[in-house]
Amino acid sequence: MSVRQLAALLETLPVAFVAHDSHGHVVLWNPAAEALLGWSRDEVLGRASPLPAAVTQAPVPASPSHVPLVSLKTRSGEVIEVAAASMPMTGHEASAVALWVPREAGLDAPRLRALFEHAPDGVVVVDSKGVVIEANPAMEQLLGCRAGDLTQRTVADFIESHGLPSTTNPFGVTNAETLLLRRRDGGPVTVRLTTAPIGVNRTVGFFRDITGARRNELERRLFSRVFETSGEAILITNEHNAVIAVNEAFTRITGYAVDEVLGKNPSLLQSGRHDQAFYASLWDTLKTQGSWRGELWNRRKGGEVYCEWTTINAIRDAAGAVTNYVAVFADITAVKDSQAQVTYLAQHDHLTGLPNRTLLRDRLAQATGVAQRNGQQVALMMVDLDGFKSINGTVGPYEGDTLLMEIAYRLKDAVREGDTVARMGGDEFAIVLTALDSPAQSLAVVSKVRAAIAEPLTVGGQELSLTASIGIAVFPQDGDTANVLLTHADSAMYTAKEAGRDTSRFFTEAMNTRTLDRMTLANALGRALERDEFRLQYQPQRPIVGDTLLGVEALLRWQHPELGLVPPDRFIHLAEETGAIRAIGAWVLRQAALRAKAWNLSVSVNLSVVQLQDPDFFTHVTAVLKETGVAPTLLEFEVTESVVMKDPVATAELLGRLKALGVRLSMDDFGTGYSSLAQLKRLPLDRLKIDRAFVRDVLSDPADQAVVQAVIAMGHALKLRIIAEGVETQEQRVLLAGFGCDEVQGFLCGHPVDPEEIDKERRR
Numbered sequence: 001m002s003v004r005q006l007a008a009l010l011e012t013l014p015v016a017f018v019a020h021d022s023h024g025h026v027v028l029w030n031p032a033a034e035a036l037l038g039w040s041r042d043e044v045l046g047r048a049s050p051l052p053a054a055v056t057q058a059p060v061p062a063s064p065s066h067v068p069l070v071s072l073k074t075r076s077g078e079v080i081e082v083a084a085a086s087m088p089m090t091g092h093e094a095s096a097v098a099l100w101v102p103r104e105a106g107l108d109a110p111r112l113r114a115l116f117e118h119a120p121d122g123v124v125v126v127d128s129k130g131v132v133i134e135a136n137p138a139m140e141q142l143l144g145c146r147a148g149d150l151t152q153r154t155v156a157d158f159i160e161s162h163g164l165p166s167t168t169n170p171f172g173v174t175n176a177e178t179l180l181l182r183r184r185d186g187g188p189v190t191v192r193l194t195t196a197p198i199g200v201n202r203t204v205g206f207f208r209d210i211t212g213a214r215r216n217e218l219e220r221r222l223f224s225r226v227f228e229t230s231g232e233a234i235l236i237t238n239e240h241n242a243v244i245a246v247n248e249a250f251t252r253i254t255g256y257a258v259d260e261v262l263g264k265n266p267s268l269l270q271s272g273r274h275d276q277a278f279y280a281s282l283w284d285t286l287k288t289q290g291s292w293r294g295e296l297w298n299r300r301k302g303g304e305v306y307c308e309w310t311t312i313n314a315i316r317d318a319a320g321a322v323t324n325y326v327a328v329f330a331d332i333t334a335v336k337d338s339q340a341q342v343t344y345l346a347q348h349d350h351l352t353g354l355p356n357r358t359l360l361r362d363r364l365a366q367a368t369g370v371a372q373r374n375g376q377q378v379a380l381m382m383v384d385l386d387g388f389k390s391i392n393g394t395v396g397p398y399e400g401d402t403l404l405m406e407i408a409y410r411l412k413d414a415v416r417e418g419d420t421v422a423r424m425g426g427d428e429f430a431i432v433l434t435a436l437d438s439p440a441q442s443l444a445v446v447s448k449v450r451a452a453i454a455e456p457l458t459v460g461g462q463e464l465s466l467t468a469s470i471g472i473a474v475f476p477q478d479g480d481t482a483n484v485l486l487t488h489a490d491s492a493m494y495t496a497k498e499a500g501r502d503t504s505r506f507f508t509e510a511m512n513t514r515t516l517d518r519m520t521l522a523n524a525l526g527r528a529l530e531r532d533e534f535r536l537q538y539q540p541q542r543p544i545v546g547d548t549l550l551g552v553e554a555l556l557r558w559q560h561p562e563l564g565l566v567p568p569d570r571f572i573h574l575a576e577e578t579g580a581i582r583a584i585g586a587w588v589l590r591q592a593a594l595r596a597k598a599w600n601l602s603v604s605v606n607l608s609v610v611q612l613q614d615p616d617f618f619t620h621v622t623a624v625l626k627e628t629g630v631a632p633t634l635l636e637f638e639v640t641e642s643v644v645m646k647d648p649v650a651t652a653e654l655l656g657r658l659k660a661l662g663v664r665l666s667m668d669d670f671g672t673g674y675s676s677l678a679q680l681k682r683l684p685l686d687r688l689k690i691d692r693a694f695v696r697d698v699l700s701d702p703a704d705q706a707v708v709q710a711v712i713a714m715g716h717a718l719k720l721r722i723i724a725e726g727v728e729t730q731e732q733r734v735l736l737a738g739f740g741c742d743e744v745q746g747f748l749c750g751h752p753v754d755p756e757e758i759d760k761e762r763r764r
């Protein structure tokens with residue numbers, strides 16, 4: 001047989017076959033050799049062999065079971081171990097050698113078993129019905145069950161949203177799918193599943209846990225979005241405090257481009273307005289508490305000094321070492337005057353930065369004013385997420401907040417520049433669409449909003465798709481004041497909720513059962529006084545330290561035979577609309593005056609805007625003072641900012657006259673409206689009452705702390721006493737005392753109670 005004939009024969013052999021002539025040049029190189037060794041035949045034929053002498057001169061094996069193993073390098077440089085059996089080719093001055101990978105070097109049963117046992121991914125072998133034959137330890141760990149627990153269970157027991165097992169895939173899923181597994185403890189795990197058939201009626205599935213990757217992905221996306229779009233400047237440094245990233249807002253505020261600050265120390269922004277001690281204390285706080293906030297005076301590239309409200313956080317790795325510092329700041333030069341700051345903080349939602357209820361009202365009023373002049377319309381949409389409470393309950397408050405922030409971004413994206421998106425509280429958002437030519441235009445926005453909300457998001461490793469119930473009221477046909485529009489959009493939203501989730505409804509008079517309620521309520525209210533259904537409760541006011549009774553606030557209660565106890569927030573507004581408040585207010589004033597005299601104690605009475613605008617009110621007050629004989633100094637009138645702002649000049653004039661009678665005056669719910677310092681100065685006030693909304697979270701919310709501190713400082717500057725409302729805990733009281741607050745009112749020092757209770761305390 002010639003070498004050529006031999007070559008033809010060896011062409012199809014699965015064993016690598018190579019022959020060399022007496023000079024060691026390659027004369028034969030079959031396809032199996034190409035596959036095993038990497039060199040193509042053209043590269044080696046007639047050339048010096050790329051194989052080592054151990055191969056070219058391998059000894060002829062004594063018997064088939066004694067084939068020597070040799071190591072060699074393939075073309076790609078990989079070292080492989082092969083069996084090499086050499087044979088002399090007599091008459092051709094050539095020697096041939098056969099090379100193959102011995103069985104032991106491949107994946108035999110014991111090696112496969114080791115792979116199965118130690119694989120980091122969950123591996124499960126099932127039969128054609130999806131019954132588990134075997135699962136590896138990683139899989140048991142993934143599902144939180146004990147060794148052997150999975151055997152004989154079917155995949156449907158632990159794969160969520162499992163389809164029916166099909167003949168093609170007993171896992172019942174398309175290959176390479178992302179799906180949820182149910183852990184034994186109920187918790188979800190996100191995995192990617194890859195399956196492959198092995199042998200007769202057996203399929204193997206590989207489960208890779210991607211829960212962490214998912215969360216990182218979400219966080220990364222959120223972060224980069226916040227980073228890019230934030231209106232606040234963000235500056236990130238490394239552990240040596242060298243700048244590694246800044247965002248667009250940073251450039252806008254400071255004037256420095258990215259590459260002008262990269263690698264530099266942020267101290268290049270320093271203005272020289274703060275001394276070394278200031279920075280030392282900043283760093284001390286940062287190191288001990290992990291974060292610092294406050295005002296910094298810095299210098300822009302152009303030289304201008306500006307004021308920024310800054311938060312710096314130290315980011316630590318798992319071992320506790322600082323890896324980065326992140327500074328976020330807003331240019332507050334423009335809002336530097338303390339009143340403007342108070343207003344900003346009081347008008348924005350602290351979590352999402354969206355306008356809050358107060359600012360929304362304002363924008364709504366503005367929008368309707370403009371629309372009126374231009375003959376256009378304004379739509380108010382109330383958007384309430386469906387089932388958010390239960391989601392929040394499952395994923396936890398941190399993830400819940402993340403979710404609300406994400407929704408806030410999306411809503412803002414979905415509307416035009418001039419429209420307002422506000423957070424009303426909890427999971428409720430409101431959108432004002434300005435300058436519409438017809439209500440139908442708002443429908444397009446409704447679909448955009450729904451699509452934006454429905455876009456899946458991953459929270460706490462779970463993929464969720466949210467829906468919302470949407471109520472819409474349109475100016476002018478559904479109401480011509482902000483209050484009425486809000487009420488009507490609200491009831492449209494409730495109708496949408498009742499109609500099933502993921503629904504939107506326009507307000508219509510007919511479907512609005514709550515309007516019907518109002519009618520019933522208004523009728524009942526008209527008769528309440530003559531039926532003697534009102535009474536007053538009194539809530540103690542005490543000094544910030546000690547339990548002296550300084551005075552009480554009279555709070556109105558309506559006990560209706562069928563409706564039960566109706567809270568003032570539900571009927572005062574209505575009484576103002578119907579005018580019933582005049583008679584009711586007169587009754588309250590007389591009762592309160594009688595008590596004040598009997599107790600010889602200051603009694604505060606809340607005044608409605610309708611009373612203040614009543615031309616007979618002043619005369620009425622003098623009459624009550626005369627009739628009851630109470631010392632005027634024992635009566636205090638509480639007015640709110642919004643009441644004053646209705647007509648600042650006339651109100652200031654009236655309050656001045658009342659003050660001249662000797663009665664005291666206080667500003668109620670302070671911080672929620674927008675009275676300016678200048679206006680406040682013009683009013684003859686004795687006290688400011690800090691609204692309950694700021695006291696509630698004063699321990700945990702730095703923004704609320706800022707408001708409270710500013711109000712106290714400002715009030716004291718105007719020589720006013722400051723009383724905090726809604727104080728419920730000793731901790732709040734202590735903090736407020738530290739801020740310099742003078743007095744407290746709240747459940748901590750006494751609930752509103754019947755007059756007999758105050759009698760008792762007076763006698764003690």
Ligand code: C2E
Pocket residue numbers: 539554555556567568569572588606607608638668669692725726727728745746747748752
């Ligand atoms: P307001 O004048 O700010 O009265 C304080 C409200 O806070 C009262 O609610 C009181 O019960 C509640 N409150 C007091 N301490 C705490 C506390 O520690 N925690 C909490 N969560 N709440 C606390 P109420 O009695 O429901 O009155 C609501 C509002 O109705 C009053 O707010 C006032 O604006 C108005 N109102 C009450 N009585 C009259 C009245 O005779 N005439 C007029 N025009 N308005 C009234």
Ligand code: MG
Pocket residue numbers: 553606638668
């Ligand atoms: Mg009050």
Ligand code: MG
Pocket residue numbers: 668669689691692725
């Ligand atoms: Mg109040």
